[in-house]
Amino acid sequence: GEIPISLLEKMGRNIYGCDICQNVCPYNKEVEFIERNDFLPIFPDGESVELFRIINMSEKDFKKWFGNSTIIWVGRNILRRNAIIASGNIVDLNSIDSLSKVYKDEDEIIRKYAGWAINKIKDR
Numbered sequence: 001g002e003i004p005i006s007l008l009e010k011m012g013r014n015i016y017g018c019d020i021c022q023n024v025c026p027y028n029k030e031v032e033f034i035e036r037n038d039f040l041p042i043f044p045d046g047e048s049v050e051l052f053r054i055i056n057m058s059e060k061d062f063k064k065w066f067g068n069s070t071i072i073w074v075g076r077n078i079l080r081r082n083a084i085i086a087s088g089n090i091v092d093l094n095s096i097d098s099l100s101k102v103y104k105d106e107d108e109i110i111r112k113y114a115g116w117a118i119n120k121i122k123d124r
Contacts, residue, residue, distance in 0.1 A: 001078075002109060003085070008116065013090050015054065015082040016071055052098040054083035081113050088117030091124045 003011070014020070057065070062076040071079060084102065087095035096118070103114040 002112075003081075005116065008085050008113075009089060011082070011085050011089065013086045015051075015086050016074060016079060050094065051083045051087045051092050052095045055080055055087065055095060055098040055102055077107055077110060081109055084110065084113045084117050088113075088120035091121050093121065096121060 057076065057080065059076055062079070063072075066072050066079075080102070084095075084099065086092075087099065099114045099118050099121070102110050103118065105111050105114070
């Protein structure tokens with residue numbers, strides 16, 4: 001879905017599951033807190049989480065990387081959208097090629113936020 005342009009900078013570098021989201025989500029009001037220290041790495045190959053990898057991921061990549069995670073319910077394009085916004089917010093020069101590529105994506109929302117992020121990076 002769409003996020004108002006006025007709110008994009010407030011997202012910062014968060015792409016999913018930030019503490020703020022967890023605290024304000026109405027679905028979490030009645031959930032019992034359970035502390036866990038056995039989180040799995042997002043990428044099975046052990047590589048670091050680079051925004052451009054998320055921006056470029058295919059549906060197959062999404063299912064491989066996040067299939068056993070709660071992130072799966074969010075969906076590939078929402079996660080990609082959020083990574084695009086984060087790349088603009090942190091002025092991630094490593095993502096500029098990926099942003100240029102997805103500026104031509106079939107998804108209108110992806111194109112919109114890619115344009116925003118490209119402009120934000122170029123304006124810095």
